[in-house]
Amino acid sequence: MQQLAENVWIVEGPCVPFLGLPYSTRMTIICLDNRQLWIHSPIALNDKLLENIALLGEVKYLIAPNHLHHLFIEPWQQQFPGARLYGTEQLIIKRNDLDFDGALTNNPSEVWPWQEQIKQVLFTGSPLMQECVFYHPMSGVLVVTDLVENFNPSSFNWWQRILAKLTGIVAPNGKMPLDWRLSFMFGKATARQHLQQILSWQATTLVMSHGEIIQENATQFLRQSFGWLIKG
Secondary structure, eight states: OEEEETTEEEEEEEEEEETTEEEEEEEEEEEOGGGEEEEESOOOOOHHHHHHHHHHOEEEEEEEOSTTOOTTHHHHHHHOTTSEEEEEHHHHHHTTTSOOSEEEOOOTTOOOTTTTTOEEEEEOSOSSOOEEEEEETTTTEEEOSSSSBBBOGGGSOHHHHHHHHHHTOBTTSOBSOHHHHHTTTTTHHHHHHHHHHHHHTOOSEEEOSSBOOBOSOHHHHHHHHTHHHHOO
16 A cells, blocks of 8 residues: 555555456545545455555445446445445446445536545546546545556566557556547547546646556646547
């Protein structure tokens, strides 16, 4: 567990195979008021992780930010039955075996129990996937999942590195994976609105589930990463 900023921690998990590549996993923890823990994209549980979490506070919210990040949710619900689970509507349909407390949407009438401390927007415009993006103003930390991937080239062998570069997910020029980018053919206007909201937050640090964290000039990095959308 690494403390990234005040009240913000990240935890690296084991790699999982996806589309022929070893995908690293990363969980983000934000400590809210009253030592309530907001946990983004939970990773595989182990005894050491449980010990560290117990020192931070009470696990209150489990966040599954898109329909691909659900592999380890069930053990977390079993370990923390009092925690509330939120996921995208796509994931709720996909994992109807899980007990969700709410859907992550852009409904302006929706009230999120963490909204005084964490901002969010559901990034839409693609039929392939939606992802909820979160911003913690107190620390300047923006948390994404697959919206941007920024793998160190050393994460791959030679043929995986070629594939990852073609997909556009290799540092220092990581971006949204190619297949997801291409799916915005008819939804770029909607996606631009969400991107503008994200850029307006002026994040200083960008945490993603896969790849190298951007700890300086995060907003500038995002503008470069989303050049395909801004200019397209």
